[in-house]
Amino acid sequence: MTVIEILDIGLAVLVLGVAAWTIAAxxxxxxxxxxxxxxxxxxxxxxxxxxxxxxxxxxxxGSGVTGVLLITAAMRLRGTDPPQASExxxxxxxxxxxxxxxxxxxxxxAGVLMMxxxxxxxxxxxxxxxxxxxxxxxxxxxxxxxxxxxxxxxKVVLILAVIGVWSLAADDAxxxxxxxxxxxxxxxxxxxxxxxxxxxxxxxxVHIAWVGANEPGGAFQGGALLAAMAMIVLMAxxxxxxxxxxxxxxxxxxxxxxxxxxxxxxxFAVAAGFLAYPDGIAKPLILFIEAFMVLSIAAVLxxxxxxxxxxxxxxxx
Amino acid sequence: xxxxxxxxAGLILLTVAVGLARILRGPENVDRTMAAQLLxxxxxxxxxxxxxxxxxxxxxxxxxxxxxxxxxxxxAFVNSAAPRQDDDP
Amino acid sequence: xxxxxxxxxVAVSAGAFFFLAGSVxxxxxxxxxxxxxxxxxxxxxGLGLVVLGLLPQAxxxxxxxxxxxxxxxxxxxxATAAQVIAQALGRRRPPP
Numbered sequence: 149m150t151v152i153e154i155l156d157i158g159l160a161v162l163v164l165g166v167a168a169w170t171i172a173a174x175x176x177x178x179x180x181x182x183x184x185x186x187x188x189x190x191x192x193x194x195x196x197x198x199x200x201x202x203x204x205x206x207x208x209x210g211s212g213v214t215g216v217l218l219i220t221a222a223m224r225l226r227g228t229d230p231p232q233a234s235e236x237x238x239x240x241x242x243x244x245x246x247x248x249x250x251x252x253x254x255x256x257x258a259g260v261l262m263m264x265x266x267x268x269x270x271x272x273x274x275x276x277x278x279x280x281x282x283x284x285x286x287x288x289x290x291x292x293x294x295x296x297x298x299x300x301x302x303k304v305v306l307i308l309a310v311i312g313v314w315s316l317a318a319d320d321a322x323x324x325x326x327x328x329x330x331x332x333x334x335x336x337x338x339x340x341x342x343x344x345x346x347x348x349x350x351x352x353x354v355h356i357a358w359v360g361a362n363e364p365g366g367a368f369q370g371g372a373l374l375a376a377m378a379m380i381v382l383m384a385x386x387x388x389x390x391x392x393x394x395x396x397x398x399x400x401x402x403x404x405x406x407x408x409x410x411x412x413x414x415x416f417a418v419a420a421g422f423l424a425y426p427d428g429i430a431k432p433l434i435l436f437i438e439a440f441m442v443l444s445i446a447a448v449l450x451x452x453x454x455x456x457x458x459x460x461x462x463x464x465x
Numbered sequence: 466x467x468x469x470x471x472x473x474a475g476l477i478l479l480t481v482a483v484g485l486a487r488i489l490r491g492p493e494n495v496d497r498t499m500a501a502q503l504l505x506x507x508x509x510x511x512x513x514x515x516x517x518x519x520x521x522x523x524x525x526x527x528x529x530x531x532x533x534x535x536x537x538x539x540x541a542f543v544n545s546a547a548p549r550q551d552d553d554p
Numbered sequence: 555x556x557x558x559x560x561x562x563x564v565a566v567s568a569g570a571f572f573f574l575a576g577s578v579x580x581x582x583x584x585x586x587x588x589x590x591x592x593x594x595x596x597x598x599x600g601l602g603l604v605v606l607g608l609l610p611q612a613x614x615x616x617x618x619x620x621x622x623x624x625x626x627x628x629x630x631x632x633a634t635a636a637q638v639i640a641q642a643l644g645r646r647r648p649p650p
Contacts, residue, residue, distance in 0.1 A: 151471040155515070158475060162482050169489070181488050181497045184538050188508045191527060192478075195512060200523040207527055211505070211534035216541040223494075223545035328544070337637035338540065344630065348623075349533050356526055364523035369530070376534055383544050466559055466611075473566045477573045477604075481596075484577035487589075495586050495639060499593050502635050503580055506597045506628055507573055510604045513621065514566070517611045525620040532624040536631035543638040 156196055163189045180222040184215040200364030201287040204356065208369055212376030216383070217453050282431030284362030291366065292434045296423045300412065303405040303441060306448045310401065314392055317456035323393040327454035331385045342384030349377040357442045361431060367404075367438035371445025378450040389450070392457050397447065404444030408437050467518045474514035481507030498542045505535045558610035565607030572600035586643055590636055597632035601625060 166189060170182035187210025194203035237245070274286050274294065283289045291299045357370025381387050390397045411433060412423035419426045425433050484507075487500035509531050516524030555563075572595055579592020605625040612618035 151468045151475070152519070155471050155475045155478075159478065162478070166485070175491075177494045178488055178491065178497055181494075181501045181538070184501050185485060185488065185504050188504060188531070191531070192508060192512055192515070195515065195521060195524055195527060198521055200521065200527060203527045204523075204530055207530045208534070211531060212537055215534075215538050219538055219541040220545045223542065336641075337634050338543075341536065341540075341630065341634040345533065345627075348627065352526075352529050352533060356530070359526075363526075365526060373530055373533060376537065380537070380540065383540055466555075466562070469563055470566065470611075473570050473604075476570050477600075480570075480574045480577040484580045487580055493586065495643060496580075496589060498639065499580060499586075499589055502632070503576055503593050503596055506601050506632065509624060509628060510569065510573065510601050513604060513608055513624065517608050520613075525617060525624070528624045529620060529627070532627035532631065534631075535628050536635040539635035539639055543642045546642055 159189065159193060159196065163193055176225055177219070177222040180218040183218055184211065187211065187215065201285070201360075201366060201369070204364060204369040205372065208372035208376060212372060212379065213449050213453060216379060220453075280427070280430070281425075281434070282428075283434065285360060285364065285366070287364070288360050288366050288434070292438065293425065293430065296408070296412070300405055300408040300423070303408065303444060306445070306452075307401055307405065310448055310451050313452055314456055317392075317458070318460065320460040321457045323391060324457040324459040325388055325391050326451070326457045327382050327389040328385050330388045335384065338384045339386060342381045342386045345380055346377040349373060349380075353377065353442075353446075357438060358435075360438070361435060367441040368445060371442040372449060374442065374446035375449035378446060379453060382450060382454060389454055392451075400443050400447045401451075402444070404437075404441035407440040411437055470514045470518035474511045474518070477507050477514070478511045494542065494546070498539050501538050502535070505531065505538070509535070562607045562610055565603045569600050569603030569605075569607060572596055572603065576600060587640065590639055590643075594632060594636045597636075598629060601628050 163186065166182055166186045170179050170186055173179040173182055187206060191203045191206040191210065194200070194206055271286075274290055277294070278284075278286055278289050281289045281293045283293070353370045353373035355370075356365040356373060357367055358365075360366030360369065382389055408423075411425075415422055415424040415426075481504045484503045485500050488497045491497060509528050512524060512528050512531070515521075516528070576592050576596020579595070580589050583589045583592055602625055605621050608621055609618055612621055
Protein backbone atom coordinates (compact mmCIF):
# COMPACT_ATOMS: atom_id res chain seq x y z
CA MET A 149 0.00 0.00 0.00
CA THR A 150 1.42 3.40 -0.94
CA VAL A 151 1.58 6.40 1.37
CA ILE A 152 -1.18 8.23 -0.51
CA GLU A 153 -3.53 5.24 -0.12
CA ILE A 154 -2.88 5.10 3.63
CA LEU A 155 -3.54 8.86 3.84
CA ASP A 156 -6.78 8.57 1.86
CA ILE A 157 -8.06 5.66 3.93
CA GLY A 158 -7.11 7.48 7.14
CA LEU A 159 -8.89 10.62 5.98
CA ALA A 160 -12.02 8.65 5.05
CA VAL A 161 -12.07 6.86 8.42
CA LEU A 162 -11.59 10.19 10.21
CA VAL A 163 -14.44 11.89 8.31
CA LEU A 164 -16.78 8.97 9.01
CA GLY A 165 -15.74 8.93 12.66
CA VAL A 166 -16.32 12.66 13.16
CA ALA A 167 -19.66 12.43 11.31
CA ALA A 168 -20.87 9.51 13.43
CA TRP A 169 -19.72 11.20 16.61
CA THR A 170 -21.42 14.49 15.65
CA ILE A 171 -24.72 12.67 15.20
CA ALA A 172 -24.34 10.75 18.45
CA ALA A 173 -23.17 13.73 20.55
CA UNK A 174 -25.60 14.57 23.34
CA UNK A 175 -24.31 18.07 23.89
CA UNK A 176 -25.50 20.66 21.42
CA UNK A 177 -22.36 22.81 21.37
CA UNK A 178 -20.05 19.78 21.01
CA UNK A 179 -22.12 18.64 18.04
CA UNK A 180 -21.89 22.11 16.43
CA UNK A 181 -18.09 22.19 16.82
CA UNK A 182 -17.93 18.62 15.55
CA UNK A 183 -19.84 19.72 12.47
CA UNK A 184 -17.35 22.55 11.84
CA UNK A 185 -14.49 20.02 12.10
CA UNK A 186 -16.39 17.68 9.79
CA UNK A 187 -16.76 20.44 7.18
CA UNK A 188 -13.05 21.20 7.28
CA UNK A 189 -12.14 17.52 6.83
CA UNK A 190 -14.66 17.29 4.02
CA UNK A 191 -12.92 20.06 2.09
CA UNK A 192 -9.70 18.03 2.38
CA UNK A 193 -11.60 15.06 0.94
CA UNK A 194 -12.79 17.19 -1.99
CA UNK A 195 -9.20 18.26 -2.68
CA UNK A 196 -8.17 14.59 -2.76
CA UNK A 197 -11.01 13.93 -5.22
CA UNK A 198 -9.64 16.78 -7.40
CA UNK A 199 -12.95 18.66 -6.98
CA UNK A 200 -11.35 21.99 -6.07
CA UNK A 201 -14.49 23.99 -6.82
CA UNK A 202 -16.45 21.97 -4.27
CA UNK A 203 -13.56 22.16 -1.79
CA UNK A 204 -13.61 25.97 -2.05
CA UNK A 205 -17.38 26.06 -1.53
CA UNK A 206 -17.19 23.73 1.44
CA UNK A 207 -14.35 25.78 2.96
CA UNK A 208 -16.16 29.11 2.54
CA UNK A 209 -19.64 27.91 3.56
CA GLY A 210 -18.62 25.39 6.23
CA SER A 211 -16.18 27.60 8.10
CA GLY A 212 -17.59 31.02 7.31
CA VAL A 213 -21.37 30.73 7.17
CA THR A 214 -22.89 27.53 8.55
CA GLY A 215 -20.14 27.20 11.17
CA VAL A 216 -20.92 30.64 12.59
CA LEU A 217 -24.68 30.01 12.29
CA LEU A 218 -24.57 26.68 14.15
CA ILE A 219 -22.18 27.81 16.89
CA THR A 220 -24.23 30.96 17.52
CA ALA A 221 -27.44 28.93 17.56
CA ALA A 222 -25.98 26.34 19.95
CA MET A 223 -24.79 29.09 22.30
CA ARG A 224 -28.16 30.83 22.19
CA LEU A 225 -29.99 27.60 23.05
CA ARG A 226 -27.71 27.03 26.06
CA GLY A 227 -30.10 28.42 28.63
CA THR A 228 -33.17 26.63 27.35
CA ASP A 229 -34.56 23.59 29.09
CA PRO A 230 -33.79 20.10 27.85
CA PRO A 231 -36.74 18.34 26.22
CA GLN A 232 -39.43 17.28 28.68
CA ALA A 233 -40.18 13.61 29.21
CA SER A 234 -43.52 14.10 27.47
CA GLU A 235 -41.68 15.40 24.38
CA UNK A 236 -39.45 12.36 24.16
CA UNK A 237 -40.39 9.59 21.78
CA UNK A 238 -41.96 6.38 22.96
CA UNK A 239 -40.01 3.14 22.32
CA UNK A 240 -42.37 2.05 19.56
CA UNK A 241 -41.87 5.31 17.66
CA UNK A 242 -38.12 5.02 18.12
CA UNK A 243 -38.06 1.50 16.71
CA UNK A 244 -40.20 2.62 13.77
CA UNK A 245 -37.91 5.60 13.09
CA UNK A 246 -34.80 3.40 13.30
CA UNK A 247 -36.38 0.86 10.92
CA UNK A 248 -37.24 3.61 8.45
CA UNK A 249 -33.71 5.07 8.63
CA UNK A 250 -32.12 1.63 8.10
CA UNK A 251 -34.44 0.99 5.15
CA UNK A 252 -33.57 4.33 3.50
CA UNK A 253 -29.84 3.80 4.10
CA UNK A 254 -30.16 0.26 2.68
CA UNK A 255 -31.90 1.49 -0.47
CA UNK A 256 -29.25 4.21 -0.94
CA UNK A 257 -26.43 1.70 -0.41
CA ALA A 258 -28.03 -0.72 -2.86
CA GLY A 259 -28.38 2.11 -5.37
CA VAL A 260 -24.70 2.99 -5.06
CA LEU A 261 -23.58 -0.64 -5.25
CA MET A 262 -25.76 -1.43 -8.30
CA MET A 263 -24.67 1.67 -10.20
CA UNK A 264 -23.40 0.90 -13.70
CA UNK A 265 -19.62 1.09 -14.05
CA UNK A 266 -18.73 3.50 -15.54
CA UNK A 267 -21.79 5.42 -14.36
CA UNK A 268 -23.90 7.46 -16.77
CA UNK A 269 -22.10 10.73 -17.36
CA UNK A 270 -22.35 13.87 -19.45
CA UNK A 271 -18.69 14.73 -18.87
CA UNK A 272 -17.56 13.86 -22.45
CA UNK A 273 -20.30 16.15 -23.83
CA UNK A 274 -19.19 18.95 -21.53
CA UNK A 275 -15.57 18.49 -22.58
CA UNK A 276 -16.56 18.49 -26.26
CA UNK A 277 -18.56 21.72 -26.05
CA UNK A 278 -16.37 23.53 -23.51
CA UNK A 279 -14.60 25.45 -26.27
CA UNK A 280 -17.86 27.04 -27.43
CA UNK A 281 -18.26 28.88 -24.12
CA UNK A 282 -14.71 30.28 -24.16
CA UNK A 283 -14.31 29.13 -20.54
CA UNK A 284 -11.52 26.90 -19.25
CA UNK A 285 -13.23 25.60 -16.10
CA UNK A 286 -15.82 22.92 -17.00
CA UNK A 287 -17.63 23.41 -13.67
CA UNK A 288 -18.28 27.08 -14.43
CA UNK A 289 -19.36 26.12 -17.97
CA UNK A 290 -21.91 23.66 -16.57
CA UNK A 291 -23.19 26.12 -13.95
CA UNK A 292 -23.36 29.21 -16.12
CA UNK A 293 -24.03 27.84 -19.62
CA UNK A 294 -25.14 24.21 -19.87
CA UNK A 295 -27.53 24.29 -16.90
CA UNK A 296 -27.80 28.02 -16.42
CA UNK A 297 -31.52 27.75 -15.66
CA UNK A 298 -30.86 25.68 -12.52
CA UNK A 299 -28.20 28.13 -11.34
CA UNK A 300 -30.52 31.08 -11.80
CA UNK A 301 -33.30 29.36 -9.88
CA UNK A 302 -30.87 28.51 -7.07
CA LYS A 303 -30.18 32.20 -6.60
CA VAL A 304 -33.93 32.88 -6.56
CA VAL A 305 -34.27 30.23 -3.84
CA LEU A 306 -31.68 32.11 -1.77
CA ILE A 307 -33.78 35.27 -2.02
CA LEU A 308 -36.89 33.29 -1.02
CA ALA A 309 -34.93 32.08 2.01
CA VAL A 310 -34.18 35.70 2.99
CA ILE A 311 -37.89 36.53 2.66
CA GLY A 312 -38.62 33.52 4.86
CA VAL A 313 -36.19 34.72 7.53
CA TRP A 314 -37.48 38.30 7.38
CA SER A 315 -41.08 37.13 7.73
CA LEU A 316 -40.19 35.91 11.24
CA ALA A 317 -39.73 39.51 12.36
CA ALA A 318 -42.08 40.89 14.98
CA ASP A 319 -44.52 43.50 13.65
CA ASP A 320 -42.98 46.41 15.50
CA ALA A 321 -39.45 45.43 14.41
CA UNK A 322 -40.25 45.34 10.70
CA UNK A 323 -38.14 47.70 8.65
CA UNK A 324 -35.47 47.94 11.34
CA UNK A 325 -32.02 46.42 11.63
CA UNK A 326 -30.95 42.83 12.21
CA UNK A 327 -27.91 41.49 14.02
CA UNK A 328 -25.84 42.83 16.86
CA UNK A 329 -25.62 46.55 17.62
CA UNK A 330 -22.32 48.27 16.88
CA UNK A 331 -20.29 49.22 19.92
CA UNK A 332 -19.28 52.75 20.70
CA UNK A 333 -15.92 51.70 22.11
CA UNK A 334 -13.43 49.39 20.46
CA UNK A 335 -12.97 45.81 21.55
CA UNK A 336 -9.24 45.66 21.00
CA UNK A 337 -8.05 42.63 19.04
CA UNK A 338 -11.42 41.77 17.52
CA UNK A 339 -11.98 45.28 16.16
CA UNK A 340 -8.44 45.31 14.78
CA UNK A 341 -9.00 41.93 13.15
CA UNK A 342 -12.30 43.01 11.61
CA UNK A 343 -10.67 46.12 10.17
CA UNK A 344 -7.58 44.33 8.84
CA UNK A 345 -9.08 41.14 7.43
CA UNK A 346 -11.77 42.42 5.01
CA UNK A 347 -9.41 44.29 2.63
CA UNK A 348 -7.35 41.10 2.24
CA UNK A 349 -10.46 38.95 2.08
CA UNK A 350 -12.08 41.11 -0.60
CA UNK A 351 -8.98 40.78 -2.79
CA UNK A 352 -8.94 36.99 -2.31
CA UNK A 353 -12.71 36.77 -2.96
CA VAL A 354 -12.51 38.80 -6.18
CA HIS A 355 -9.50 36.75 -7.25
CA ILE A 356 -11.39 33.49 -6.69
CA ALA A 357 -14.50 34.77 -8.47
CA TRP A 358 -12.43 36.06 -11.39
CA VAL A 359 -10.21 33.00 -11.96
CA GLY A 360 -13.35 30.83 -11.80
CA ALA A 361 -13.69 31.15 -15.56
CA ASN A 362 -10.56 29.07 -16.15
CA GLU A 363 -9.42 27.66 -12.80
CA PRO A 364 -11.23 26.30 -9.75
CA GLY A 365 -13.35 29.06 -8.24
CA GLY A 366 -16.36 31.05 -9.34
CA ALA A 367 -19.17 33.35 -8.37
CA PHE A 368 -20.52 31.33 -5.47
CA GLN A 369 -17.12 30.71 -3.86
CA GLY A 370 -16.09 34.35 -4.25
CA GLY A 371 -19.48 35.56 -3.04
CA ALA A 372 -19.37 33.29 -0.01
CA LEU A 373 -15.95 34.64 0.98
CA LEU A 374 -17.22 38.22 0.57
CA ALA A 375 -20.20 37.26 2.72
CA ALA A 376 -17.80 35.99 5.38
CA MET A 377 -16.01 39.36 5.34
CA ALA A 378 -19.35 41.10 5.85
CA MET A 379 -20.04 38.77 8.74
CA ILE A 380 -16.76 39.45 10.52
CA VAL A 381 -17.42 43.21 10.58
CA LEU A 382 -20.94 42.49 11.86
CA MET A 383 -19.67 40.04 14.49
CA ALA A 384 -17.00 42.47 15.66
CA UNK A 385 -19.72 45.14 15.77
CA UNK A 386 -17.67 47.57 13.72
CA UNK A 387 -20.67 48.44 11.57
CA UNK A 388 -24.31 47.52 11.80
CA UNK A 389 -26.28 45.73 9.12
CA UNK A 390 -28.40 47.95 6.87
CA UNK A 391 -32.08 48.24 7.74
CA UNK A 392 -34.09 45.68 5.80
CA UNK A 393 -36.24 48.34 4.12
CA UNK A 394 -33.30 50.05 2.41
CA UNK A 395 -33.88 50.18 -1.32
CA UNK A 396 -30.20 49.69 -2.22
CA UNK A 397 -30.13 46.51 -0.14
CA UNK A 398 -33.13 45.13 -2.00
CA UNK A 399 -31.51 46.05 -5.34
CA UNK A 400 -28.26 44.27 -4.40
CA UNK A 401 -30.24 41.21 -3.26
CA UNK A 402 -32.01 40.77 -6.58
CA UNK A 403 -29.18 42.08 -8.83
CA UNK A 404 -27.69 38.63 -9.58
CA UNK A 405 -30.82 36.74 -10.62
CA UNK A 406 -32.27 39.87 -12.27
CA UNK A 407 -29.23 40.33 -14.51
CA UNK A 408 -29.25 36.59 -15.22
CA UNK A 409 -32.91 36.77 -16.24
CA UNK A 410 -32.41 39.92 -18.32
CA UNK A 411 -29.52 38.47 -20.33
CA UNK A 412 -31.42 35.19 -20.58
CA UNK A 413 -34.36 37.08 -22.14
CA UNK A 414 -32.04 38.89 -24.56
CA UNK A 415 -31.02 35.38 -25.66
CA PHE A 416 -34.45 35.09 -27.36
CA ALA A 417 -33.57 38.01 -29.62
CA VAL A 418 -29.89 37.52 -30.39
CA ALA A 419 -29.20 33.81 -29.77
CA ALA A 420 -30.86 30.38 -29.85
CA GLY A 421 -33.35 31.08 -27.06
CA PHE A 422 -33.80 31.67 -23.34
CA LEU A 423 -30.45 31.76 -21.50
CA ALA A 424 -28.51 31.08 -24.71
CA TYR A 425 -25.46 33.22 -25.31
CA PRO A 426 -24.47 34.61 -28.74
CA ASP A 427 -21.40 32.98 -30.27
CA GLY A 428 -18.10 34.59 -29.44
CA ILE A 429 -19.15 36.74 -26.49
CA ALA A 430 -20.36 33.96 -24.18
CA LYS A 431 -17.42 34.33 -21.81
CA PRO A 432 -17.68 38.11 -21.27
CA LEU A 433 -21.44 37.76 -20.75
CA ILE A 434 -20.95 34.97 -18.21
CA LEU A 435 -18.38 37.00 -16.29
CA PHE A 436 -20.73 40.00 -16.40
CA ILE A 437 -23.59 37.98 -14.89
CA GLU A 438 -21.23 36.43 -12.34
CA ALA A 439 -20.14 39.87 -11.11
CA PHE A 440 -23.73 40.66 -10.13
CA MET A 441 -24.23 37.20 -8.66
CA VAL A 442 -21.16 37.68 -6.43
CA LEU A 443 -22.80 40.83 -5.00
CA SER A 444 -26.15 39.12 -4.43
CA ILE A 445 -24.58 36.07 -2.76
CA ALA A 446 -22.41 38.32 -0.59
CA ALA A 447 -25.58 40.13 0.59
CA VAL A 448 -27.86 37.09 0.95
CA LEU A 449 -25.67 34.86 3.14
CA UNK A 450 -25.00 37.35 6.00
CA UNK A 451 -28.68 38.32 6.03
CA UNK A 452 -29.58 34.64 6.46
CA UNK A 453 -27.11 34.30 9.33
CA UNK A 454 -28.03 37.43 11.31
CA UNK A 455 -31.74 36.62 11.17
CA UNK A 456 -34.84 38.78 11.12
CA UNK A 457 -34.82 42.48 12.10
CA UNK A 458 -35.00 42.65 15.88
CA UNK A 459 -35.14 46.29 17.06
CA UNK A 460 -38.61 47.24 18.09
CA UNK A 461 -39.24 50.77 16.94
CA UNK A 462 -41.36 53.37 18.63
CA UNK A 463 -44.80 53.18 17.04
CA UNK A 464 -46.42 56.18 15.35
CA UNK A 465 -47.74 58.70 17.88
CA UNK B 466 10.09 13.69 -1.63
CA UNK B 467 6.45 13.11 -2.50
CA UNK B 468 6.18 10.28 -0.03
CA UNK B 469 7.82 12.37 2.68
CA UNK B 470 5.35 15.25 2.17
CA UNK B 471 2.40 12.86 2.22
CA UNK B 472 3.70 11.14 5.35
CA UNK B 473 4.11 14.51 7.06
CA ALA B 474 0.55 15.43 6.00
CA GLY B 475 -0.75 12.18 7.44
CA LEU B 476 1.15 12.67 10.68
CA ILE B 477 -0.12 16.24 11.17
CA LEU B 478 -3.70 15.18 10.38
CA LEU B 479 -3.39 12.31 12.85
CA THR B 480 -2.07 14.51 15.66
CA VAL B 481 -4.74 17.21 15.27
CA ALA B 482 -7.38 14.47 14.97
CA VAL B 483 -6.21 13.09 18.30
CA GLY B 484 -6.57 16.65 19.59
CA LEU B 485 -10.24 16.44 18.57
CA ALA B 486 -10.73 14.29 21.66
CA ARG B 487 -11.00 17.68 23.41
CA ILE B 488 -14.34 18.18 21.68
CA LEU B 489 -15.51 14.97 23.31
CA ARG B 490 -14.02 15.59 26.71
CA GLY B 491 -14.58 19.29 26.96
CA PRO B 492 -15.04 19.94 29.82
CA GLU B 493 -16.00 23.43 28.72
CA ASN B 494 -17.10 24.86 25.42
CA VAL B 495 -13.98 27.01 25.23
CA ASP B 496 -11.84 23.84 25.12
CA ARG B 497 -13.97 22.47 22.30
CA THR B 498 -13.52 25.69 20.37
CA MET B 499 -9.75 25.42 20.79
CA ALA B 500 -9.79 21.88 19.36
CA ALA B 501 -11.62 23.20 16.31
CA GLN B 502 -9.07 26.00 15.99
CA LEU B 503 -6.20 23.48 16.08
CA LEU B 504 -7.91 21.27 13.52
CA UNK B 505 -8.33 24.33 11.28
CA UNK B 506 -4.62 25.10 11.30
CA UNK B 507 -3.64 21.43 11.00
CA UNK B 508 -6.09 21.02 8.13
CA UNK B 509 -4.49 23.95 6.29
CA UNK B 510 -1.02 22.44 6.82
CA UNK B 511 -2.27 19.05 5.59
CA UNK B 512 -3.86 20.67 2.56
CA UNK B 513 -0.66 22.55 1.63
CA UNK B 514 1.46 19.40 2.02
CA UNK B 515 -0.94 17.24 0.00
CA UNK B 516 -1.17 19.94 -2.68
CA UNK B 517 2.63 20.16 -2.92
CA UNK B 518 2.90 16.37 -3.15
CA UNK B 519 0.15 15.75 -5.70
CA UNK B 520 0.51 18.97 -7.70
CA UNK B 521 -3.28 19.57 -7.74
CA UNK B 522 -4.01 22.98 -9.21
CA UNK B 523 -5.82 25.61 -7.22
CA UNK B 524 -5.26 24.05 -3.79
CA UNK B 525 -3.49 27.23 -2.62
CA UNK B 526 -6.74 29.11 -3.17
CA UNK B 527 -8.60 26.63 -0.96
CA UNK B 528 -5.90 27.11 1.68
CA UNK B 529 -6.22 30.90 1.36
CA UNK B 530 -9.97 30.62 1.85
CA UNK B 531 -9.55 28.42 4.91
CA UNK B 532 -6.88 30.75 6.31
CA UNK B 533 -9.18 33.78 5.91
CA UNK B 534 -11.88 32.00 7.90
CA UNK B 535 -9.60 30.33 10.47
CA UNK B 536 -10.75 32.51 13.37
CA UNK B 537 -14.48 32.54 12.57
CA UNK B 538 -15.54 29.66 14.81
CA UNK B 539 -13.66 31.12 17.79
CA UNK B 540 -15.00 34.64 17.17
CA ALA B 541 -18.57 33.33 16.83
CA PHE B 542 -18.19 31.39 20.07
CA VAL B 543 -16.74 34.29 22.07
CA ASN B 544 -19.28 36.69 20.59
CA SER B 545 -22.27 34.64 21.63
CA ALA B 546 -20.71 33.78 24.98
CA ALA B 547 -20.17 37.45 25.84
CA PRO B 548 -22.63 39.04 28.25
CA ARG B 549 -25.28 41.06 26.49
CA GLN B 550 -25.08 44.25 28.53
CA ASP B 551 -24.19 46.27 25.42
CA ASP B 552 -27.51 45.37 23.83
CA ASP B 553 -29.36 47.57 26.27
CA PRO B 554 -30.13 50.90 24.75
CA UNK C 555 18.67 14.80 -2.59
CA UNK C 556 19.31 18.49 -3.22
CA UNK C 557 19.94 21.08 -0.55
CA UNK C 558 16.42 22.48 -1.08
CA UNK C 559 14.94 19.05 -0.41
CA UNK C 560 16.97 18.65 2.77
CA UNK C 561 15.71 22.05 3.89
CA UNK C 562 12.12 20.99 3.17
CA UNK C 563 12.50 17.74 5.10
CA VAL C 564 14.02 19.48 8.13
CA ALA C 565 11.52 22.37 8.25
CA VAL C 566 8.40 20.27 7.59
CA SER C 567 9.51 17.72 10.21
CA ALA C 568 9.99 20.52 12.72
CA GLY C 569 6.53 21.86 11.82
CA ALA C 570 4.98 18.43 12.34
CA PHE C 571 6.69 18.25 15.71
CA PHE C 572 5.03 21.50 16.81
CA PHE C 573 1.64 20.20 15.72
CA LEU C 574 2.32 17.10 17.80
CA ALA C 575 3.34 19.27 20.74
CA GLY C 576 0.22 21.42 20.30
CA SER C 577 -2.09 18.40 20.28
CA VAL C 578 -0.40 16.80 23.28
CA UNK C 579 -0.59 20.13 25.12
CA UNK C 580 -4.26 20.54 24.24
CA UNK C 581 -4.97 17.09 25.66
CA UNK C 582 -2.67 17.00 28.66
CA UNK C 583 -2.48 20.55 30.03
CA UNK C 584 -4.55 21.10 33.16
CA UNK C 585 -6.67 24.18 32.39
CA UNK C 586 -8.00 26.27 29.53
CA UNK C 587 -5.38 29.04 29.62
CA UNK C 588 -2.43 26.63 29.45
CA UNK C 589 -4.17 24.74 26.66
CA UNK C 590 -4.54 28.02 24.79
CA UNK C 591 -0.78 28.47 25.13
CA UNK C 592 -0.19 25.03 23.54
CA UNK C 593 -2.64 25.78 20.75
CA UNK C 594 -0.96 29.00 19.65
CA UNK C 595 2.42 27.28 19.40
CA UNK C 596 0.98 24.80 16.91
CA UNK C 597 -0.75 27.57 14.96
CA UNK C 598 2.26 29.85 14.65
CA UNK C 599 5.33 27.62 14.59
CA GLY C 600 3.77 24.44 13.23
CA LEU C 601 2.18 26.00 10.18
CA GLY C 602 4.99 28.55 9.85
CA LEU C 603 7.65 25.84 9.59
CA VAL C 604 5.54 23.77 7.19
CA VAL C 605 5.09 26.83 4.94
CA LEU C 606 8.80 27.63 5.20
CA GLY C 607 9.66 24.08 4.21
CA LEU C 608 7.26 24.13 1.26
CA LEU C 609 8.63 27.40 -0.16
CA PRO C 610 11.44 25.70 -2.16
CA GLN C 611 8.80 23.36 -3.64
CA ALA C 612 6.42 26.21 -4.59
CA UNK C 613 5.33 26.54 -8.20
CA UNK C 614 6.67 29.95 -9.18
CA UNK C 615 6.53 33.31 -7.47
CA UNK C 616 2.72 33.51 -7.17
CA UNK C 617 2.59 30.07 -5.57
CA UNK C 618 5.22 31.10 -3.02
CA UNK C 619 3.43 34.37 -2.27
CA UNK C 620 0.15 32.52 -1.74
CA UNK C 621 1.89 30.17 0.70
CA UNK C 622 3.24 33.13 2.64
CA UNK C 623 -0.21 34.76 2.48
CA UNK C 624 -1.78 31.66 4.02
CA UNK C 625 0.72 31.77 6.86
CA UNK C 626 0.26 35.50 7.52
CA UNK C 627 -3.54 35.09 7.51
CA UNK C 628 -3.36 32.16 9.93
CA UNK C 629 -1.02 34.17 12.16
CA UNK C 630 -3.53 37.00 12.24
CA UNK C 631 -6.49 34.67 12.80
CA UNK C 632 -4.74 32.62 15.43
CA ALA C 633 -3.52 35.66 17.35
CA THR C 634 -7.03 37.15 17.30
CA ALA C 635 -8.65 33.87 18.31
CA ALA C 636 -6.18 33.47 21.18
CA GLN C 637 -6.82 37.05 22.37
CA VAL C 638 -10.61 36.84 22.27
CA ILE C 639 -10.65 33.39 23.90
CA ALA C 640 -8.34 34.64 26.65
CA GLN C 641 -10.55 37.72 27.12
CA ALA C 642 -13.59 35.47 27.45
CA LEU C 643 -11.78 33.32 30.01
CA GLY C 644 -10.67 36.41 31.91
CA ARG C 645 -14.21 37.82 32.01
CA ARG C 646 -15.53 34.62 33.47
CA ARG C 647 -12.89 34.09 36.10
CA PRO C 648 -11.71 37.43 37.44
CA PRO C 649 -8.15 37.29 38.82
CA PRO C 650 -7.99 36.69 42.59
